[in-house]
Amino acid sequence: MRRVIHGIAILVILVLIVWKVAQAMALLKADDSYPSKPIEIVIPYDAGGGSDSFVRPVIKVIADEGWIDEPFVVLNQPGGSGTIGSRLVKEARPDGYRILCHHESMITAELSGAANFGAADFEVVAQTGEIVLLIIVREDAPYETIVDLLEAAKQSPATIRFGANIGSPAHFTAMNLEAAHPGAKFNLVTSGGGQTRYTEIIGQHLDAGIFSLAEYLKFRSPEGTLADRNIRVLACLSEKPHPELPGVETCVEQGVDVTSSNAYYWWAPKGTPLEVQELIAGTLEKAMQYPEVQERLAEQAIDPTFSDGEAVRQRVADRVTLLESFAVEAENELPNFPAYIAVVALGLLIVVGNSTWRHRGESLGDESVDLKRGVLCFLVLLAYVALLEFTALPFSLLSVFLIFLMGALICDWDRKRLLLLAEIALIAGLGTEFIFGSFFGVSLP
Amino acid sequence: MPIQEAISQLCSPMGLFLVVLGTTLGVFVGAIPGLTGTMLIALALPLTYGQDTGYAMTLLISIYVGAISGGMITSTLLRMPGTPASIVTTLDGYPLAKNGKPERALSLGVMASFMGGMISWGFLVLLSKPIAQLSTKFGPFEYFSLVMMALVLIASIGGKSLSRSLLAGVLGILFSMPGISPATGQPRLTLGLTALNDGFELVPVLVGMFAMNQILKETTSGGAIPRAIGLGKKRILPRWKDFSSHLINMIRSSVIGTSIGILPGIGANIGSVTAYAVARSTSKEPEKFGTGHEPGIVAAEASNNATIGGALIPLIAMGIPGSVVEAVLLGALVLHGLQPGPRLFTDSPVVVYTIMGAMFLANVVMVIVMFGSMRFLARMASIPRAYLLPVIVLFCVIGSFALSNRLFDVWVMLGFGVLGFLLERVKIPLAPFVIGFVLWPIAETKLSAGLMSTNGDWLPILTRPISATFIFMAVVMLLIPRLRSRFQRKEAEL
Numbered sequence: 014m015r016r017v018i019h020g021i022a023i024l025v026i027l028v029l030i031v032w033k034v035a036q037a038m039a040l041l042k043a044d045d046s047y048p049s050k051p052i053e054i055v056i057p058y059d060a061g062g063g064s065d066s067f068v069r070p071v072i073k074v075i076a077d078e079g080w081i082d083e084p085f086v087v088l089n090q091p092g093g094s095g096t097i098g099s100r101l102v103k104e105a106r107p108d109g110y111r112i113l114c115h116h117e118s119m120i121t122a123e124l125s126g127a128a129n130f131g132a133a134d135f136e137v138v139a140q141t142g143e144i145v146l147l148i149i150v151r152e153d154a155p156y157e158t159i160v161d162l163l164e165a166a167k168q169s170p171a172t173i174r175f176g177a178n179i180g181s182p183a184h185f186t187a188m189n190l191e192a193a194h195p196g197a198k199f200n201l202v203t204s205g206g207g208q209t210r211y212t213e214i215i216g217q218h219l220d221a222g223i224f225s226l227a228e229y230l231k232f233r234s235p236e237g238t239l240a241d242r243n244i245r246v247l248a249c250l251s252e253k254p255h256p257e258l259p260g261v262e263t264c265v266e267q268g269v270d271v272t273s274s275n276a277y278y279w280w281a282p283k284g285t286p287l288e289v290q291e292l293i294a295g296t297l298e299k300a301m302q303y304p305e306v307q308e309r310l311a312e313q314a315i316d317p318t319f320s321d322g323e324a325v326r327q328r329v330a331d332r333v334t335l336l337e338s339f340a341v342e343a344e345n346e347l348p349n350f351p352a353y354i355a356v357v358a359l360g361l362l363i364v365v366g367n368s369t370w371r372h373r374g375e376s377l378g379d380e381s382v383d384l385k386r387g388v389l390c391f392l393v394l395l396a397y398v399a400l401l402e403f404t405a406l407p408f409s410l411l412s413v414f415l416i417f418l419m420g421a422l423i424c425d426w427d428r429k430r431l432l433l434l435a436e437i438a439l440i441a442g443l444g445t446e447f448i449f450g451s452f453f454g455v456s457l458p
Numbered sequence: 459m460p461i462q463e464a465i466s467q468l469c470s471p472m473g474l475f476l477v478v479l480g481t482t483l484g485v486f487v488g489a490i491p492g493l494t495g496t497m498l499i500a501l502a503l504p505l506t507y508g509q510d511t512g513y514a515m516t517l518l519i520s521i522y523v524g525a526i527s528g529g530m531i532t533s534t535l536l537r538m539p540g541t542p543a544s545i546v547t548t549l550d551g552y553p554l555a556k557n558g559k560p561e562r563a564l565s566l567g568v569m570a571s572f573m574g575g576m577i578s579w580g581f582l583v584l585l586s587k588p589i590a591q592l593s594t595k596f597g598p599f600e601y602f603s604l605v606m607m608a609l610v611l612i613a614s615i616g617g618k619s620l621s622r623s624l625l626a627g628v629l630g631i632l633f634s635m636p637g638i639s640p641a642t643g644q645p646r647l648t649l650g651l652t653a654l655n656d657g658f659e660l661v662p663v664l665v666g667m668f669a670m671n672q673i674l675k676e677t678t679s680g681g682a683i684p685r686a687i688g689l690g691k692k693r694i695l696p697r698w699k700d701f702s703s704h705l706i707n708m709i710r711s712s713v714i715g716t717s718i719g720i721l722p723g724i725g726a727n728i729g730s731v732t733a734y735a736v737a738r739s740t741s742k743e744p745e746k747f748g749t750g751h752e753p754g755i756v757a758a759e760a761s762n763n764a765t766i767g768g769a770l771i772p773l774i775a776m777g778i779p780g781s782v783v784e785a786v787l788l789g790a791l792v793l794h795g796l797q798p799g800p801r802l803f804t805d806s807p808v809v810v811y812t813i814m815g816a817m818f819l820a821n822v823v824m825v826i827v828m829f830g831s832m833r834f835l836a837r838m839a840s841i842p843r844a845y846l847l848p849v850i851v852l853f854c855v856i857g858s859f860a861l862s863n864r865l866f867d868v869w870v871m872l873g874f875g876v877l878g879f880l881l882e883r884v885k886i887p888l889a890p891f892v893i894g895f896v897l898w899p900i901a902e903t904k905l906s907a908g909l910m911s912t913n914g915d916w917l918p919i920l921t922r923p924i925s926a927t928f929i930f931m932a933v934v935m936l937l938i939p940r941l942r943s944r945f946q947r948k949e950a951e952l
Contacts, residue, residue, distance in 0.1 A: 059792075088863060089863075090863065090864075091656070092637075092655065092656025092657075092659070094638050096638075096652075096655050097652075097653075097655055097656050100652055100655075125644075126644055127638060127644060127645060171913065174910075174911045180644075200910065200911060200913070201910070202907050202910040202911050203640070203903070203906060203907055203910065204907050206797065208797035208799065208801050208805075209797070209799075211801060212594055212799060212800060212801065213597070213598075213907075215594055216594045216595060216596070216597055218597040218598060218907075218911065219911075231805065232801070234804075347906055347909060347910075347914075348909075350635070350902055351632075351635050351646060351647055354628060354631050354632055354635065355632065357628050358625065358628045358629060358631075358632055361621055361624055361625040361628055362625060364621045364625075365619075365621050365622055365625050365886075368619070368621065369884070383677075383678055383679065384678055386677055386678065387674055387677040387678030390673075390677045391674065391677075391876075394851060394872065395872070397855075398855065398865065398868050398869065398872065401865060401868075402865045412852055415848065415851070415852065416848040416849060416851075416852060417848075419847065419848040419851060420844040420845065420847070420848045421844070422677075423677060423843055423844040423847055423848070424842065424843075424844035427844070430842065430844055430845075433845070434844060434845065437845055437848075437849065438848070441848075441849050441852055442852070445852060445853075445856060449856065449860070
């Protein structure tokens with residue numbers, strides 16, 4: 014029985030080593046003309062989000078058609094309203110192997126203070142896809158046009174609750190609307206994603222909000238739904254009426270001179286060579302004209318527009334100038350939550366410390382503690398993560414050593430266990446890289 | 459039809475494979491003392507990133523069901539609860555096993571688990587849609603009050619010392635604060651580290667608190683694992699008589715478990731403690747409880763499995779997790795771009811029905827796996843730690859890294875591992891910490907939205923009826939334990 018297990022283990026290890034060597038050989042053969050390795054497309058949002066579902070069909074076509082020697086691969090870097098992923102690209106080497114796909118939050122994040130860098134710190138390579146924005150109210154709301162809404166906001170300032178997250182592109186659009194109708198003042202409320210905004214409009218916790226066309230088409234219930242259970246478009250913020258929305262006028266047509274839309278831009282680190290930028294832009298242009306991509310974008314209600322070179326640089330510059338003219342300030346002073354919570358924590362800490370002091374002498378735990386082994390194991394682990402972060406040693410090699418060393422420490426170098434432990438270490442170290450890399454598409458450090 | 463689509467997805471080879479895989483993994487991990495279902499789910503979460511949402515939830519729910527059930531094995535044979543949910547099972551399971559009837563104890567436990575799971579599944583199917591529709595009535599203030607109630611609930615019932623539980627909850631809140639403020643979009647408390655712009659991510663915190671912390675505990679504990687009671691050759695499958703004689707107890711315990719599961723913030727261990735207490739107080743022979751009495755095992759196991767269905771209701775209907783595991787499930791839904799709440803039923807009905815269906819199937823598979831591999835599982839309990847722990851460490855690292863491809867998250871995981879270890883050394887419970895950590899961002903977002911729409915007026919928290927009810931309940935729950943202890947002291951003085 015034992016022999017069989019060892020036999021199988023050794024076989025698995027051999028297969029994994031052969032796979033690893035083959036992979037290393039393939040890497041050596043690569044030459045240095047651009048691109049000689051996959052190009053990473055950083056999406057600063059979660060897998061499955063709006064940006065993600067926009068990018069994936071585009072790069073899939075590029076990989077399938079082979080317009081470029083190496084594929085584009087996605088790297089999701091969510092968080093911090095998109096600032097985490099953008100910073101990763103900003104600080105990348107300008108060699109064209111790490112490109113960012115991000116919308117106008119790039120500009121608004123800097124203006125609102127969420128990031129200390131913005132569009133000027135990148136090369137903008139191209140603009141692809143246009144997101145149409147709409148102003149939404151509940152079906153039975155008393156407003157028929159955007160002018161009605163703005164007039165109401167003028168008659169009783171700061172009472173119309175308008176859903177727009179502070180610092181987001183929607184927030185700037187709302188300020189743009191206020192400016193177009195002097196005297197109008199909304200009560201801007203941060204209300205989270207489209208889902209929450211929808212629920213709050215239905216529940217009458219918001220009076221109006223900005224939605225993308227895709228969100229509207231998703232949330233709109235069929236005709237005949239009760240008026241207090243459905244939503245309605247007040248106006249469309251695009252330059253021309255949209256074919257998906259028959260009978261809906263634009264803001265400009267209703268006499269309010271505001272247009273706004275969001276678009277996906279592709280950004281490269283500052284200093285990326287022009288020919289690299291042009292190669293990427295050219296590939297994206299081909300992809301945007303591809304029927305399958307256009308179909309997928311139509312499903313998401315994104316218009317497949319494209320611009321690059323001087324045109325897109327001008328467009329970004331125009332948007333920056335426009336958005337800069339609005340100063341962002343929190344509409345209401347919000348309480349300083351961290352300070353409140355810190356005070357409560359301090360108070361509780363005193364109570365707990367006091368009761369512990371009074372009950373001192375009562376043992377805290379009676380189990381025997383072997384701190385030395387625990388600390389040794391933890392140091393091994395710290396060294397492992399530090400080596401991963403600061404050296405280029407391969408993940409699999411380090412992991413094999415980690416598992417073997419920790420296991421040996423835990424069993425006190427028991428000779429009978431070391432052989433099986435070594436096998437487990439090799440299988441787990443190489444195996445995880447194989448499984449995660451091949452099946453789950455997760456690239457390990 | 460979404461229901462048919464969900465059924466065909468679940469019954470596809472891949473769906474069935476995931477149910478069997480998840481349940482088996484859950485049962486096995488639950489059966490190894492020290493490894494909990496929460497830990498396994500936190501580690502499995504990164505595996506599901508690339509997968510279809512329905513499949514991802516199928517896997518996670520199956521693990522959940524398996525792990526809560528598997529915990530009974532070590533409770534019964536080793537007197538070490540495999541998961542916190544099966545602490546109460548040790549009270550009667552272990553004595554019965556020691557009296558030479560381990561097969562009997564496990565057999566009753568599996569039967570009760572199955573019934574508990576099925577009854578609560580029924581409640582899940584019936585109640586989640588009406589509650590989801592009700593929740594559109596909830597504005598920002600109502601949500602805030604609900605979350606506050608959940609925090610107080612877990613603190614006042616969850617631990618031994620109220621002040622320590624509250625402190626844990628508040629610490630959890632404090633650690634959820636760094637990063638971009640949900641209301642103003644400004645970074646705060648980042649200590650100048652741009653990596654902290656997004657704060658501490660849920661997965662590294664959970665993996666650190668539950669998996670890494672456990673590793674630290676295991677590597678520092680000097681004692682060897684005690685030997686488990688071996689199973690004999692006696693019959694394991696329960697008979698009809700066992701079923702009929704325990705039926706009333708099973709139904710009562712399941713209903714108690716489900717109702718406690720619905721309350722946000724508290725999970726399986728409270729459910730089983732309550733059901734056990736009720737079973738004892740309604741019994742004709744209460745003195746037998748704790749000595750290997752069969753109804754005790756049945757009450758504990760029926761109720762802890764019943765909390766699963768109960769806790770899924772507020773998760774699906776309102777996006778408020780009912781327990782720590784649910785917090786991970788909520789994270790999984792959000793990672794896949796879904797927002798639990800009233801829209802979930804119209805936007806992604808297939809996912810909702812898949813979750814329900816997966817719970818049903820996992821219950822069935824659980825019974826088969828438990829009865830089929832009981833003898834093997836009994837031996838699993840004594841696997842050498844030297845083989846197991848290092849591999850888990852590797853998964854902790856990969857799991858934290860894979861979320862957003864940053865080594866920063868791995869450091870966060872290690873840090874929270876040490877923090878969890880230290881907190882438990884000074885007897886501060888971890889569950890309120892995690893619930894505070896998960897729920898605060900929701901509470902703050904809602905409160906900020908509410909304050910923005912009322913121009914900074916706090917009063918609606920108390921003047922809106924639903925919101926006031928929640929706050930009232932929270933205050934009552936905060937006071938009850940204090941009043942009770944004062945009464946008891948008075949009685950003692952008299």
